[in-house]
Amino acid sequence: MAHAKHTGQGNPIIRHKFTADPTVLVHNDTLYLYTGHDTPPxxxxxxxxxxxxxxSSGDLVNWKEHPSPLKAADFSWAKGDAYASKVIERDNKFYWYAAVSHRSIPGMAIGVAVADQPTGPFSDAKGFALISHDMIPPTANQKANLDPTAIIDENGQAYLIWGNQTCYMAKLKNNMIAIDGPINIISLPAFSEGAHIHKNGDWYYLSYGYGMPEKIGYAMSRNANGPWTFTGILNQVPKNCETNRPAIIDFKGTSYLFYHNGALKGGGSHRRSICIDYLRYNQNGTIIPVIMTTQGVEKATS
Known part of the structure; x- marks a missing residue:
């Protein structure tokens, strides 16, 4: 049963649980926020x-919590670890790309789950991994398959981007649950993890954790398929947290950056919390660096 929580208290926006790695979706004038869940003893x-x-929220200030729509164990081939993810809608279905540890193939893997509504429940769309460690260019990095992000371009072509230390990209078939063609590498300076792709105007933006501890850097392109030109730093290292995972979206005519920090009592790099601040663009399409605040954002009104 959904219940209301967290009214107008600024950043972090969720305070009764540790939340990390935001991904966001707008559907029917409601914004859905999906997060990781830090639970170290x-x-x-x-x-x-x-x-x-x-x-979910209609104004980004009043938030309603829904039952957990997906667990790592919902992928029968996974042994656990619910890392960063991305939810995207296509043809009235909702697809959830998530990084987990594979049970039988060494290394991290990416699964895809599907649901008929944004709150789920979601179920494994394939019964096996979409991306496993043996599918990517040879690497000793067992965490290479982390933090997927996805987008559908203006021609209807879907792309999946992910990675840790190396950024990978592949086209998705129209069914959204199969890779279509080779897995390629995107060359980005100081790429750590936490990729997020979005579009604003004529530009595509690929933002990601830059360095370690992680700032957010970003690249721009006229095409979701690249080539990408590194453009700058979007924000600095978050408070009390070495990682940084952006989610950028327009809601009711305003652009927002979702991210996490370690600002809650008892928080830190393994006990993180989701925050929101405004995101603004220069006339040439570049992003004005985001200053992380404790006050957060005001009610979003249409």
Whole structure:
């Protein structure tokens, strides 16, 4: 049963649970926020993430929590680890790309789940991994398949972008659950992880965790397929947290940056919390660097 929480208290926006790695979707004038869920026991400084959470809002101030729509264990071929993800809508279905640890193939993998409504429940769309470690160019990095992001361009072509230390890109078939063609590498300076692709006007933007600890850097292109030109730093290292994962979206005529920090009591790099601040563009399409605030954003009105 959904229930209301978190009214107008600024950043972080979710305060009763630790939330990380935002991905956002607008459907029927409602914004859906999907997050990772940090649950390390007391005294443990490591990533312990087993499920994802879902919140919705009509104004970005009042948030409603929904039952967890997806767990790492919902992928029968996965052994756990609910890392960063991306939810996207196509043809009235909702596709959720998520990074998990594979049960039988060494290394991280990306699964895809599907639902008929944004709050789920979501179920494994394939019964096996969309991307596994043996599919990418040879690498010793067992965490290479992290943090997927996806977009559908103006021609209806869908793309998946992901990676850790190396950024990978592949086309998706129209069914959204199969790769269409080769897996390519996108060359980006200081690429760490946490990729996010979005479009504004005639420009595509690929933002990502830059360096370690992570700022957010971004590249621009006229085409979702690239080539990408590195453009600059979007924001600095977040408070009390070494990682940084952006989600950028327009809602009711205004652009927003979702990210996480470690600002809650007891928080840190393994106990993170989602925040929102305004995002603005220069006339030439570049992004004005975002200053992270404690006050967050005001109510979004249409």
């Amino acid at each position: 007391a005294g443990v400084e490591d990533y312990v993430m087993n499920d994802w959470l879902c919140f």
